[in-house]
Amino acid sequence: MKYSELCNVYEALSKTSKRLEKVDILSDFLKKLAKSKGDNKWIYLIRGRVLPDYDAREFGISRQLIIKIISKASGVSSDQITKDFNKIGDLGQVAENLMAKKKQHTLYHSSLNVEKVFTNLKKIFEMEGKGSVDKKVSLVAELLVNANGLEAKYLIRTVLNDLRIGVADSTLRESIAEAFFPDERKEVLNKIEEVYDLANDFAQIFEAAIKGKKAFDEIEIIPGKAMNVMLPVKVTEISEAFRMCGKPAAIEHKYDGFRVVISKNKNGNVKLFTRRLEDVTNQFPDVVSVAGKNIKAESFIVDSEVVGYDPKTKKYKPFESISQRIKRKYHIEKLIDELPVEINAFDVIYLNGKSLVNLPFIERRKHLEKIIKVEKLKVRTAEQIITDDEKKALEFYKNALKIGEEGIMVKNLDSIYKPGRRVGHMVKMKPSSRDFDLVIVGAMHGTGKRAGWLTSYIVACRNNKDSKDKFLEVGMVSSGLKEKESEGTTYKEMTKMLKPLITSEKGRIVRVKPKLVVSVTYQNIQKSPTYSSGYAMRFPRITVYRPDRNTSDIANISDIKKEAN
Ligand code: AMP
Numbered sequence: 001m002k003y004s005e006l007c008n009v010y011e012a013l014s015k016t017s018k019r020l021e022k023v024d025i026l027s028d029f030l031k032k033l034a035k036s037k038g039d040n041k042w043i044y045l046i047r048g049r050v051l052p053d054y055d056a057r058e059f060g061i062s063r064q065l066i067i068k069i070i071s072k073a074s075g076v077s078s079d080q081i082t083k084d085f086n087k088i089g090d091l092g093q094v095a096e097n098l099m100a101k102k103k104q105h106t107l108y109h110s111s112l113n114v115e116k117v118f119t120n121l122k123k124i125f126e127m128e129g130k131g132s133v134d135k136k137v138s139l140v141a142e143l144l145v146n147a148n149g150l151e152a153k154y155l156i157r158t159v160l161n162d163l164r165i166g167v168a169d170s171t172l173r174e175s176i177a178e179a180f181f182p183d184e185r186k187e188v189l190n191k192i193e194e195v196y197d198l199a200n201d202f203a204q205i206f207e208a209a210i211k212g213k214k215a216f217d218e219i220e221i222i223p224g225k226a227m228n229v230m231l232p233v234k235v236t237e238i239s240e241a242f243r244m245c246g247k248p249a250a251i252e253h254k255y256d257g258f259r260v261v262i263s264k265n266k267n268g269n270v271k272l273f274t275r276r277l278e279d280v281t282n283q284f285p286d287v288v289s290v291a292g293k294n295i296k297a298e299s300f301i302v303d304s305e306v307v308g309y310d311p312k313t314k315k316y317k318p319f320e321s322i323s324q325r326i327k328r329k330y331h332i333e334k335l336i337d338e339l340p341v342e343i344n345a346f347d348v349i350y351l352n353g354k355s356l357v358n359l360p361f362i363e364r365r366k367h368l369e370k371i372i373k374v375e376k377l378k379v380r381t382a383e384q385i386i387t388d389d390e391k392k393a394l395e396f397y398k399n400a401l402k403i404g405e406e407g408i409m410v411k412n413l414d415s416i417y418k419p420g421r422r423v424g425h426m427v428k429m430k431p432s433s434r435d436f437d438l439v440i441v442g443a444m445h446g447t448g449k450r451a452g453w454l455t456s457y458i459v460a461c462r463n464n465k466d467s468k469d470k471f472l473e474v475g476m477v478s479s480g481l482k483e484k485e486s487e488g489t490t491y492k493e494m495t496k497m498l499k500p501l502i503t504s505e506k507g508r509i510v511r512v513k514p515k516l517v518v519s520v521t522y523q524n525i526q527k528s529p530t531y532s533s534g535y536a537m538r539f540p541r542i543t544v545y546r547p548d549r550n551t552s553d554i555a556n557i558s559d560i561k562k563e564a565n
Helices: 003-014 019-035 040-047 063-074 078-088 091-105 114-126 132-145 149-159 169-180 182-199 202-211 213-218 238-245 285-294 319-327 332-338 361-371 390-402 491-501 557-563
Strands: 249-254 258-264 270-273 300-308 341-351 379-381 384-387 407-412 426-429 435-445 454-462 471-477 502-506 509-512 517-521 524-527 535-538 541-545
Touching: 003 019, 003 040, 003 114, 003 149, 019 040, 019 169, 019 202, 040 114, 040 169, 040 202, 063 078, 063 091, 063 132, 063 149, 078 091, 091 149, 114 132, 114 149, 132 149, 169 182, 169 202, 182 202, 182 213, 202 213, 238 249, 238 390, 238 407, 238 426, 249 361, 249 390, 258 285, 258 319, 258 341, 270 285, 285 332, 285 341, 285 379, 300 319, 300 361, 319 332, 319 541, 341 361, 361 379, 384 390, 390 407, 435 471, 454 491, 454 517, 454 557, 471 517, 491 502, 491 509, 524 557
Parallel strands: 341 379, 471 535
Antiparallel strands: 249 384, 249 407, 258 270, 258 300, 300 341, 407 426, 435 454, 435 509, 435 517, 454 471, 502 509, 517 541, 524 535
């Protein structure tokens, strides 16, 4: 298949904001792709990727490098390209203009095909170590010199992870249903959503859809892949928790660490994933070793909260203090001694070759207790009671807070494990604190001592429960980050993480892709016309950067409104 064919689809998608039109365009394309004898994995390109969603790795090619690549391919200086970019705010568009101009002179017909684009882009992920940057550059450059204007635009946007065609994963799922099951779209869409949460892989879903409805039943979770975890709904009263989860219910301590899905395949390979689907196996060799020894099963997927403790006093530490371990890629051994962690296992969803997602929670918990060999400060099962008594539940809650836990989780005993969903099978209850998880959508360059860094951050909440893509600004926060690395996340580190996410720049303000989540405390929230939410946080302060969270975890506009005065 010609790459230009795919680019025409991108272009058509970018020209409409209507969801149904997008579904039409995409389902036509999917039917063609199915017939094309190409690779099913090419479907990833529709969302600007070459990897399945369970593999969260990104191209990691900076904007600066892209400017160099465009310069090389077009023969225009980097300075000129930077100027164009500052004017237009989209390097893809800049590449289109330049390549279209160049190719006009040579009466150029592109020969790029999807296979070549996919293969080259995929190879980027194999490049590591010395000389890898140069190799990545040549892989992209080779494509760019052969691209026409439109292809150049979408190639560059793909590599920058900023396709701008407005296709959410839900739109793609809908399009698969529409393409292959037009007469039973709704019913099949439900099924697709269900199995997508298990597989996190559009190629697998696409392949099953081509084969027929029954093939969806063969999709199962398997160890070794990242998966979307089940998430709780928030409640404020015990009675509400019971109303949602039924009586009796399981009540557990809510630990203040970070979510880790631990999986071991039948070859004994242990892998660790965060709820953002990031592979953190290398950062936690201690957890790998404990899981390998103390979880007694041939293969498993165990859901857990990993909590840090002070190696001297043995007291548990809040998430903030172990967040460094998630980020650290080198010199890990020293950190393991300084910031040891304990696994608090609370669910098992795969065991000895079989998925347990459809077993009731109470049965899964029994399996969990059987396979975990508890060892102090290494691994334990989450503290749990089963009760229908509100008084007992409240006592358990108060005690959890007294010993420093975050609160409690209340879980429905009969519920199945629903990956990726806040379905109300489990709820969380914790004291309301003046703090929200928010996403950074913009930033401001610092001045004086802080020149060279982005030092103020525009933070946003989600627009509403169903909309994944829309964010509303609630304030600008400048304090909380550190200047010295030993004290926590620094302005310098945050700047380094934000720079590749910049989408446009105007004066001192940059806009960034909504990706980095921070917890922000504040004194109060007031109505304000300054920010797009209509509310502003007063005296906001970042308490901690949350590398383990993504935008589906952040506060909603309704949460913000509730706290406003
Ligand atoms: P929140 O992050 O406030 O939405 O709370 C949900 C998170 O609590 C989960 O994603 C887990 O990381 C964490 N957690 C702590 N203890 C438990 C537990 N016993 N069961 C389930 N989740 C827990």
